[in-house]
Amino acid sequence: MPLLEISNIDVSYGDVQVIYDLSLNVNEGEVVSIIGGNGAGKSSLLKTISGLLKPSAGRIRFQDEDVQGAAPEDIVERGLIHVPEGRRLFSLMSVRDNLEVGAHSRRARAHRERTLREVHAMFPRLLERSDQLAMTLSGGEQQMVAIGRGLMAMPRLLMLDEPSLGLAPILIKEIFRNVRKIAESGTTVLLVEQDVRHSLELSNRGYVLEHGRIAMEGSAKELMDNPHIKTAYLGI
Amino acid sequence: MLYYLQDVIDGVLMGSIYGLLALGLTLIFGVLKVINFAHGSFLMLGMYVAYWTVSLTGLHPYLSLILVVPAMFLFGYGFQKALVQPIFKAESDVREPITVIIVTTGVWYILDNLALLLFGPDYRALTPNPLKGKMLELGEIFISLPKLYGCISALVTAGALTWFLRATRTGRAIRAVSLDREAASLMGISQWRIFAVAMGIGTSIAGISGVALTPFYNVYPTVGVPFDVKCFVIVVLGGLGSIPGAMLGGVIIGLVESLGPVFMTATWTEAIVYGLFLLFLFVKPSGLFGVKYDW
Numbered sequence: 001m002p003l004l005e006i007s008n009i010d011v012s013y014g015d016v017q018v019i020y021d022l023s024l025n026v027n028e029g030e031v032v033s034i035i036g037g038n039g040a041g042k043s044s045l046l047k048t049i050s051g052l053l054k055p056s057a058g059r060i061r062f063q064d065e066d067v068q069g070a071a072p073e074d075i076v077e078r079g080l081i082h083v084p085e086g087r088r089l090f091s092l093m094s095v096r097d098n099l100e101v102g103a104h105s106r107r108a109r110a111h112r113e114r115t116l117r118e119v120h121a122m123f124p125r126l127l128e129r130s131d132q133l134a135m136t137l138s139g140g141e142q143q144m145v146a147i148g149r150g151l152m153a154m155p156r157l158l159m160l161d162e163p164s165l166g167l168a169p170i171l172i173k174e175i176f177r178n179v180r181k182i183a184e185s186g187t188t189v190l191l192v193e194q195d196v197r198h199s200l201e202l203s204n205r206g207y208v209l210e211h212g213r214i215a216m217e218g219s220a221k222e223l224m225d226n227p228h229i230k231t232a233y234l235g236i
Numbered sequence: 237m238l239y240y241l242q243d244v245i246d247g248v249l250m251g252s253i254y255g256l257l258a259l260g261l262t263l264i265f266g267v268l269k270v271i272n273f274a275h276g277s278f279l280m281l282g283m284y285v286a287y288w289t290v291s292l293t294g295l296h297p298y299l300s301l302i303l304v305v306p307a308m309f310l311f312g313y314g315f316q317k318a319l320v321q322p323i324f325k326a327e328s329d330v331r332e333p334i335t336v337i338i339v340t341t342g343v344w345y346i347l348d349n350l351a352l353l354l355f356g357p358d359y360r361a362l363t364p365n366p367l368k369g370k371m372l373e374l375g376e377i378f379i380s381l382p383k384l385y386g387c388i389s390a391l392v393t394a395g396a397l398t399w400f401l402r403a404t405r406t407g408r409a410i411r412a413v414s415l416d417r418e419a420a421s422l423m424g425i426s427q428w429r430i431f432a433v434a435m436g437i438g439t440s441i442a443g444i445s446g447v448a449l450t451p452f453y454n455v456y457p458t459v460g461v462p463f464d465v466k467c468f469v470i471v472v473l474g475g476l477g478s479i480p481g482a483m484l485g486g487v488i489i490g491l492v493e494s495l496g497p498v499f500m501t502a503t504w505t506e507a508i509v510y511g512l513f514l515l516f517l518f519v520k521p522s523g524l525f526g527v528k529y530d531w
């Protein structure tokens with residue numbers, strides 16, 4: 001049984017439907033990529049999974065329980081954690097406070113000192129910058145805080161929305177290296193990316209989202225070898 | 237010179253109590269992003285609770301805090317849950333629902349009239365009042381003791397609130413919600429709970445202001461109105477959602493009020509207060525400390 005099982009969901013903003021009859025699975029221990037161009041509906045999909053948007057139809061099951069329509073804070077409590085697009089740090093709070101807030105849930109709070117040490121081990125820079133306001137960090141450091149804040153919530157499934165967005169190539173490599181580390185430590189990852197090559201390289205499987213529909217799915221290798229993907233997303 | 241010093245001291249003391257009241261309003265604004273027009277009525281409520289506690293039990297005026305703070309917290313919490321939250325839910329895509337302004341204004345009228353019905357229009361002076369007319373004499377300067385204690389309570393409250401927001405889990409959650417609601421909910425923070433807690437704290441601060449005022453200020457049903465108006469001015473002056481801004485704004489208004497009459501007729505002081513208000517709205521809507529200020 002999959003860890004996350006999405007069946008036939010429709011999602012709309014008011015009258016405008018952005019996701020159509022979408023189904024998708026993520027198994028325990030997998031890294032799954034969702035790729036797709038601007039406006040395909042990737043962020044809307046993650047927002048729906050994390051409870052910020054309610055699907056008008058369909059089901060979302062996490063650990064074999066229905067979560068569609070649940071409040072975001074209840075979904076966080078289950079260990080389904082969403083690191084949003086554009087980082088969305090608490091700009092006027094220190095790095096340490098941002099990380100602390102990440103461990104707000106009851107489940108994560110008890111372990112927060114140990115988790116904080118793990119986050120600092122992964123991103124030593126964040127320990128150095130503990131007292132600095134989040135808004136004064138560089139883009140790469142901000143992304144580290146965003147991911148670290150997600151890890152503070154002790155995710156069973158970590159959803160990352162375009163973690164490489166707006167970063168220099170060298171930082172992109174570092175971010176992906178860390179995503180790989182997170183996956184290797186046993187956390188299941190659902191990765192939304194426009195950097196298709198890097199994300200498929202570390203994924204087991206992927207889905208291609210076009211105009212709110214799943215256009216294609218398969219193993220990472222199948223997708224990378226697919227001629228449509230090569231021309232449309234890899235630019236080969 | 238000494239003559240002015242007396243007015244300066246009076247202005248600073250009274251102004252710090254205005255600042256205390258504004259602290260509650262600015263906290264509520266910082267988190268909910270709406271002005272609570274019933275804040276002055278909450279002050280009136282706190283003053284009556286303090287007044288009745290003291291006159292029925294004979295407690296020392298400041299001991300009424302034991303009742304006023306929790307009672308006002310629960311009142312604010314319930315007010316948010318029962319009246320404001322449903323509007324936020326119904327207008328979830330509106331950032332500053334105008335309906336909230338209408339409803340809080342409605343609550344202001346209802347509370348003031350309820351007080352009129354229940355307690356009559358009388359101006360009530362606190363009895364027993366061990367602080368009545370107590371002065372500290374420093375040479376030719378007289379300092380009203382209850383005002384001095386009010387000023388101290390304002391500083392203590394501002395310090396405690398700052399500590400709470402910085403050092404506690406709920407306090408950090410309040411700051412997170414005020415900075416980015418959606419991101420906060422992705423951290424597992426229930427914005428509805430935080431809204432209610434913030435309204436509760438803001439309302440209990442109005443209660444503390446009430447306790448500070450009753451030993452030297454009469455209670456009557458519309459006592460909140462003049463304070464309400466000053467509070468809006470202060471909060472705009474100090475920058476919406478800033479603790480030091482609220483305190484400093486309060487002191488400025490207190491000084492204008494106490495020094496104004498020395499130089500001009502009283503109506504001019506009012507004009508200056510509103511003039512400052514408009515000036516800031518036009519020239520620097522972010523207030524003295526600027527918009528980017530985290531409490």
Ligand SMILES: Nc1ncnc2c1ncn2[C@@H]1O[C@H](COP(=O)(O)OP(=O)(O)OP(=O)(O)O)[C@@H](O)[C@H]1O
Pocket residue numbers: 013016018036037038039040041042043044045085194
């Ligand atoms: N708050 C909103 N209100 C109305 N429409 C929205 C809203 N947010 C997104 N949309 C629309 O939904 C569609 C999908 O947007 P979404 O942000 O999910 O795409 P995306 O795949 O994440 O794109 P990108 O790669 O640019 O982040 C777009 O057409 C967008 O205009």
Ligand SMILES: [Mg+2]
Pocket residue numbers: 042043044085161
């Ligand atoms: Mg997106």
